[in-house]
Amino acid sequence: MGKNLVIVESPSKAKTIGQFLGADYTVRSSYGHIRDLVKKGLGVDIEHDFTPHYEVDPDKEKMVRELAAAAKKADAVWLASDEDREGEAIAWHLSEVLSLPAEKTRRIVFHEITKPAILHAIETPRGIDIDLVNAQQARRILDRLVGFELSPLLWRKVRPQLSAGRVQSVTVRLLVEREREIIGFEAKDFWRVTAEMFPEGDPKALFKTECSRRFDKRSEAEAFLKSCNGALLRVASVEEKPGTRYPAPPFTTSTLQQEAGRKLGMSVQQTMSVAQKLYEQGLITYMRTDSVNLSAQALGAAKKEITALFGEQYSDTRKYKTNSKGAQEAHEAIRPSYFERRAIEGTAAEKRLYDLIWKRAVASQMKPAQIDKTIVKVDVTDTAGVTAKEHFTATGEVIRFDGFLKLYSESTDESETNEGAQSLLPKMSVGTEIGTTQIVATQRFTQPPARYSEASLVKKLEELGIGRPSTYAPTITTVINRGYVVKQSKEGVRREYTQLVLAKGKIAEKTLGEKAGSESNKLAPTDIGMLVNDYLEKQFADILDYNFTAKVEKEFDEIAEGNERWDEMITRFYGPFHTEIERAMATEHTDTHQTRILGVDPATGQTVSARIGRFGPMVQMEAPEGEKPRSASLKKGQLIATLTLEEALELLSLPRTLGQHAGKDVVIGVGRFGPYVRWDGKFTSLGRGNDPYTITLEQAVELIETKAAANQPLKTFTEEPDLVVKNGRFGPYIAYKGKNYKIPKSTDPQELTLEQARAIVAESPKK
Secondary structure (H helix, E strand, O other): OOOEEEEEOOHHHHHHHHOOOOOOEEEEEOOOOOEEEOOOOOOEEHHHOOEEOEEEOHHHHHHHHHHHHHHHHOOEEEEOOOOOHHHHHHHHHHHHHOOOOHHHEEEOOOOEOOHHHHHHHHHOOEOOOHHHHHHHHHHHHHHHHHHHHHHHHHHHHOOOOOOOOHHHHHHHHHHHHHHHHHHOOOOOEEEEEEEEEEEOOOOOOOEEEEEOOOEOOHHHHHHHHHHHOOOEEEEEEEEEEEEEEOOOOOEOHHHHHHHHHHHHOOOHHHHHHHHHHHHHOOOEEOOOOOOOOOOHHHHHHHHHHHHHHHOHHHEOOOOOOOOOOOOOOOOOOEOEOOOOOOOOOOOHHHHHHHHHHHHHHHHOOEOOEEEEEEEEEEEEEOOOOOEEEEEEEEEEEEEEEOHHHHOOOOOOOOOOOOOOEEOOOOOOOOOOEEEEEEEEEEEEEOOOOOOOOHHHHHHHHHHHOOOOOOOHHHHHHHHHHOOOEEEEEEOOEEEEEEEEEEEOOEEEEEEEEEEEOOEEEEEEEOHHHHHHHHHHHHHOOOOOOHHHHHHHHHHHHHHHOOOOOHHHHHHHHHHHHHHHHHHHHOOOOOOOOOOEEEEEOOOOOOEEEEEEEOOEEEEEEOOOOOOOOEEEEOOOOOOHHHOOHHHHHHHOOOOEEEEEEOOEEEEEEEEOOEEEEEEOOEEEEOOOOOOOOOOOHHHHHHHHHHHHHHOOOOEEOOOOOOEEEEEEOOEEEEEEOOEEEEOOOOOOHHHOOHHHHHHHHHHOOOO
16 A cells, blocks of 8 residues: 555546556545435435535445545545546545545646646645535535425426426427427528629639529519520629638537537537546546636647648647636646647547547647638629619639648538539629529528537537536436437438529429438427426426526536535525425416327228327327227327327327238237237337338238247257257357256357256356
């Protein structure tokens, strides 16, 4: 045992730090939090200033005893958990549970796991910052109070087994509001006119233009095309604008989550998990930060790397200031620990995320890009000499100096396309006459608001001041796990549109097709999520108010800075909140099980409706008196509010008989465990690749026969009929008198003798 015990949160972090410290230091891991509010009951003493009651995680009791024994033997205990509020709370809980005396306890923090940073931390220890601990404690207690009192209310007023949370419920509200905007959206068509032009006498110098007006009606677009037929097209103006494009600042937690989602397709949870691994290996700085600041040492290292890679003309040392609402800690931005390390070893995800972090940090210290933008306006004068109000515009963009764009370009949430833009325009001056190859009027459609991706949701939460770097990932994960939100992709549907093409003096009409409404990994509320949101919004407008939620976050910040007492802040919140809970408990609520009538089944004349039932959203067809109504659950991604009668009838078409196999009916249905095929009294799962509404008899029979083949014994023994060798989910095994016995991997089940099988049965441990 060394003279010094260093306690960190994770084994990988312990391993990295252990490489930098000498034999006098022993590094151990607490595996995250060692205790939390007690699980039974509220865990908070409301009558005594909201005193929290904690308990050690049962799974960590042995580890805590080992840490306590090691701490007693050590001359000094160094608490080296992360430097944010969560890390400070872990350090405090360790000091309390291990009963660490103040004189031998050292709190150390570092923003990166490098040897200089660790040695500097050892040289400059401090005490535990109780203000940071109280801020984290206040968040935990407040969230427990809200969840503990709201959830039973939802069980009684909405449906059993529901739960609610302070930040999670506001997040669901954002998604519900966006979904209702989409539901209420009515697409309208409009007409966009583009033209392929060239300076008269130079037909190879083609460039694209777009009409300055978008027409509401086909007749208006067609009339404009006719006015262009034989018209004089002439350059009315040429405007040249030099422009400068600046690099984005290095990553904060929020911008890393957004950019990793857009560029790498990573979820917020995955991004944080991979970033944590990079940090613990000493490859990047701490990944939970609101700051865009870089240290002087980092600025110098970045300059050196840029000069070596691209030359000094690309370097431009730049300091960024943090302007985010309620920035929690004045740390550095997320950057590589060593700028000279351009690539790393590791998993594919680790390599890709590190590359993104490295490029963003380096690009932030590079020269701006210099861009020349040219805008050419082309007037249309018809054969009668009348110049139209509308004109065509061509936009050209030329990069004179690429600067940071040589390395990195920031992406956006929505892909922006401009069909009239091109890199370079031919040389033209005012008065230049213009020719055209064709002018095209294309029917387009207005688009509904886009559903949030994880990246755009994080951006919105940050804009509203809701949550902090450490809360975005768990908040999104929680609302998905609770069934209030789904992450879904949609293929879209084929839609026809019309084009009118003016070429060689004639207007031709074309009918074309496109896929509309496709989505990838977008977040949408479920019926349950919408139901819970509506109830909470009606009963607890304050709790779901965006400004109120942001105000609570600011109060946590005030506690962290020592400007406010945590118990007083909780008292101000809890009094009015508890009064609202009591009022809601006494209020009758009749809107939670409303039924939506979808229409009448043409075949039976029975009414078809949709509602939330005991097991979730469902459709139901009424039945004659004395008969049980037919019902079916909605598919993933379907909503009661938008379900059509046709979709409901498809859902009610199950169970359906496909035909017969070996003289017995093959029936498709959906049960508790998903879609199945039933034949000869046996059930076989359809698996993920088969749709119960479209599966054919041949496909169903193949599933039946595949399962039957899998259930055939690998080997039987005449002398011992009860002993059978079978093939199971986890490999071959022995079935004997109602019990199963694992066959060792070194033994070939086909070659197994009766004596060997009996020995395996006899030697298997008794449960």
